[in-house]
Amino acid sequence: MDANEYVVRTKGLVKEYTMGDQTLRALNGVDLDIYRGEYISIMGPSGSGKSTLFNAIGGLDKPTSGSVFINDVDMAQLDAQELAYLRCHTIGYIFQTFNLIPVMTALENVTLPTIFAGMSTDDGIERGMELLKIVGLDQRLHHKPFELSGGQQQRVAIARALANNPSIILADEPTGNLDLKTGQEIIALLKRLNVEQGVTIISATHDLKMLDISDRIVWIRDGRIDKLEERKNIELKMGEMEGEPVH
Amino acid sequence: MSVDKPSAHMSHKEVRQQIKLPFSKAVEISLRSIKIRFARSIITAAGIMLGIAFFASVRMSAEFSVIHEKIVHETVAAFQAGKLHHITEDQTRMISSATTDVKAAQQDALAARERLDWLSIMALIVCTVGITNAMLMSVTERYKEIGTMKCLGALDSFIVKLFFIESCLTGFISSVIGFLLGWFIISLVHIFTDGMLAFGAQYWKSSLTLFGLSVLIGTFLTFIATIAPAVRAAQMPPAAALRVEI
Ligand SMILES: Nc1ncnc2c1ncn2[C@@H]1O[C@H](COP(=O)(O)OP(=O)(O)OP(=O)(O)O)[C@@H](O)[C@H]1O
Ligand SMILES: [Mg+2]
Numbered sequence: 001m002d003a004n005e006y007v008v009r010t011k012g013l014v015k016e017y018t019m020g021d022q023t024l025r026a027l028n029g030v031d032l033d034i035y036r037g038e039y040i041s042i043m044g045p046s047g048s049g050k051s052t053l054f055n056a057i058g059g060l061d062k063p064t065s066g067s068v069f070i071n072d073v074d075m076a077q078l079d080a081q082e083l084a085y086l087r088c089h090t091i092g093y094i095f096q097t098f099n100l101i102p103v104m105t106a107l108e109n110v111t112l113p114t115i116f117a118g119m120s121t122d123d124g125i126e127r128g129m130e131l132l133k134i135v136g137l138d139q140r141l142h143h144k145p146f147e148l149s150g151g152q153q154q155r156v157a158i159a160r161a162l163a164n165n166p167s168i169i170l171a172d173e174p175t176g177n178l179d180l181k182t183g184q185e186i187i188a189l190l191k192r193l194n195v196e197q198g199v200t201i202i203s204a205t206h207d208l209k210m211l212d213i214s215d216r217i218v219w220i221r222d223g224r225i226d227k228l229e230e231r232k233n234i235e236l237k238m239g240e241m242e243g244e245p246v247h
Numbered sequence: 248m249s250v251d252k253p254s255a256h257m258s259h260k261e262v263r264q265q266i267k268l269p270f271s272k273a274v275e276i277s278l279r280s281i282k283i284r285f286a287r288s289i290i291t292a293a294g295i296m297l298g299i300a301f302f303a304s305v306r307m308s309a310e311f312s313v314i315h316e317k318i319v320h321e322t323v324a325a326f327q328a329g330k331l332h333h334i335t336e337d338q339t340r341m342i343s344s345a346t347t348d349v350k351a352a353q354q355d356a357l358a359a360r361e362r363l364d365w366l367s368i369m370a371l372i373v374c375t376v377g378i379t380n381a382m383l384m385s386v387t388e389r390y391k392e393i394g395t396m397k398c399l400g401a402l403d404s405f406i407v408k409l410f411f412i413e414s415c416l417t418g419f420i421s422s423v424i425g426f427l428l429g430w431f432i433i434s435l436v437h438i439f440t441d442g443m444l445a446f447g448a449q450y451w452k453s454s455l456t457l458f459g460l461s462v463l464i465g466t467f468l469t470f471i472a473t474i475a476p477a478v479r480a481a482q483m484p485p486a487a488a489l490r491v492e493i
Contacts, residue, residue: 060398061486073262080403084265087485088400099395099489103283115276116400118266160399 006072007168007200008034008057013066015052015223026052027063028223034202036167039194039213042204044220050204053220054172057202058091059083070168088116092161092199094171098153100145106132106156107141113163131159135189151182158189162199169193171203175210184209268405277412287385292421294381298374299425299465300432303457305370307433309363310453314445316356319345337444375468382414382472386480387491393480394488406481407474414473415466422465426458 013030016023026049034040042050055061057068059075068075070090078086087093100109107128114124132138135155145153154174161169171190175183191213194201203210211217219226281288322338323345325331331338345352393406437445480488 055484055486058398060489061484071261078262081264081267082262084397084400084402085263087398088265090262093398095489099391099398101392101395103280112396113399115272116265116268116396116405118268164400 005035006033007036007070008032008202009069009072010053010057011067011069013053013056013068014064015049015056015061016064025223027056027066029066030220030223030225032218032225034200035215037194037198037200038215039191039201040203040216040218041210041214042202042218042220043206043211044226046206048220049223050220051172052223054170054202054204058093058170059086060093084116088113089164090166090168092163092166092169094154094157094161094169094174094203096173096176098145098150098157098177100153100156100160102145105142105144106137106148106159109145109156110159110163113160117164127163128159131162132156134162135159149182150178151185154178154182154186155189158186158193162193162197166199168200168202171201171205173205173207174203175205175207183207187213265400265402267402270408273405273408274412277409277416280409281413281416288417291381291385292417292424294377295418295421295465295469296425296428298370298377299422299461300429302367302370302374302464303426303429303461304433305363305366305429306457306460307430307454309360309367310450310457311433311437311441311445312356312359312363314447314449314453315441316360317449318444319352337442371464374464378418378465378468379472382469383476386410386473386476390480390483390488390491393477394483394485394491397481397485397488403481407478410473410477411470414470414477418466418469419462421469422462425465426461429461430454430457 010030010032013027013032014025015027016025018024028049030049030053032053042053044050052061056063057070059068059070059078062076070086075083075086093099100106101112104112107125110128110131111121111124114127115121119127129138129141132141132155135158137152137155137159140148140152145156148156154177158169158174169190174190175186178186187207187209190201190203193199203214215231217229217231219229319341322331322341326334326338326342334342396406397403434446
């Protein structure tokens with residue numbers, strides 16, 4: 001198979017947390033290949049290792065063993081400056097808790113990554129306004145996060161994740177702190193970005209609504225991949241589940 | 248979409264190096280950071296200010312007692328040498344108390360100075376604890392922000408630079424204000440209790456030395472108290488920094 005097809009690959013990923021004399025295996029040998037341009041959801045019960053996988057793929061934490069390849073580059077081989085470049089240009093992060101900088105306005109938050117990319121202030125502001133328009137917040141440029149609703153904050157976070165045109169968006173339960181309707185809007189927005197801009201979306205979630213729009217779903221349990229499903233099989237299942245309440 | 252074109256063979260040369268932002272950019276961002284959390288900056292600064300004000304006032308009292316002793320000594324010496332022609336009321340008091348019981352007066356002065364020296368050391372400790380506490384808090388409450396910035400592409404060195412500039416500025420300004428506060432109040436008190444006698448060249452010299460010392464101590468303590476936790480936070484993997492809840 002052509003290696004170009006994959007934007008992210010993990011091989012034998014293991015992450016252990018040591019607390020005192022206890023060792024906990026949060027990831028226990030994860031092999032996962034993610035295609036360029038796909039929308040992939042990582043599902044699994046609480047504590048199964050979704051966030052740990054998110055951190056490993058995003059280069060936010062070092063795995064105990066195994067490797068992560070981004071665009072065929074082994075992340076473990078990167079020095080601090082290359083890793084920072086990757087975080088700045090290649091990956092956009094979205095968190096359950098939004099993680100906006102509380103003292104900065106929506107526009108300043110979105111502009112921040114462009115500063116780290118070395119863009120001029122004017123270009124950064126222009127880019128920020130363009131992105132906030134894409135996520136439908138062009139009327140809220142100068143609001144601080146606490147003046148925005150949860151859904152609006154997550155939109156700002158999405159705009160910020162897109163600032164430097166990443167090829168991957170990593171999202172850890174992006175709808176976890178949102179109500180049903182707002183969650184749906186965020187999912188629709190992510191899907192739109194996936195289709196229109198070709199961004200690969202990797203999202204950890206509990207949210208069954210995510211299944212509808214995902215190309216593939218990875219189920220993890222106890223730090224291992226339990227099963228990997230294509231959407232067409234899911235749709236079949238959804239049909240079977242008809243009548244059952246979906247929360 | 249600009250997607251880096253990967254080759255089949257991995258080679259880490261494909262990933263470019265993150266640019267190092269110029270120092271001026273760090274100054275710009277830290278100034279903005281101080282400004283936008285102005286209320287918080289004031290509270291942090293108040294901690295440093297009060298510490299330095301306390302230190303400066305205790306030290307200034309000590310200086311006053313030194314100056315006072317010197318004046319008494321000179322006056323008595325001049326009197327005994329018969330060089331005093333117009334003796335003021337103050338001088339009469341000085342001479343009579345210093346000559347009636349020389350030993351007791353000297354012991355009193357010595358004890359007072361020892362007390363003030365001890366108090367200065369205590370003031371310095373209180374000041375150190377206060378500043379360390381204020382700065383530790385102000386870095387700790389920003390762990391999440393540090394983690395977020397690293398996710399957005401900030402280099403560790405840039406984050407350290409931000410805190411370096413912030414701490415030096417905050418430390419310097421607060422120390423200057425703190426010194427002025429302590430120095431002014433003690434000088435004022437001295438005027439009301441002992442009159443204007445001590446305000447000669449020696450007074451200004453001591454004040455200037457104390458100013459330098461206070462600003463140096465205040466800035467240095469603020470810098471040390473900030474930079475240690477900031478370096479620690481900057482070196483953490485972002486995932487760990489983001490997990491910190493306060
Ligand atoms: N920093 C850490 N230190 C110690 N243990 C950790 C740490 N982070 C995660 N764990 C443990 O690793 C396991 C996997 O955690 P993880 O956060 O990846 O789960 P998750 O699937 O994201 O769960 P949730 O759906 O609740 O977010 C859990 O048992 C958790 O307690
Ligand atoms: Mg999680």
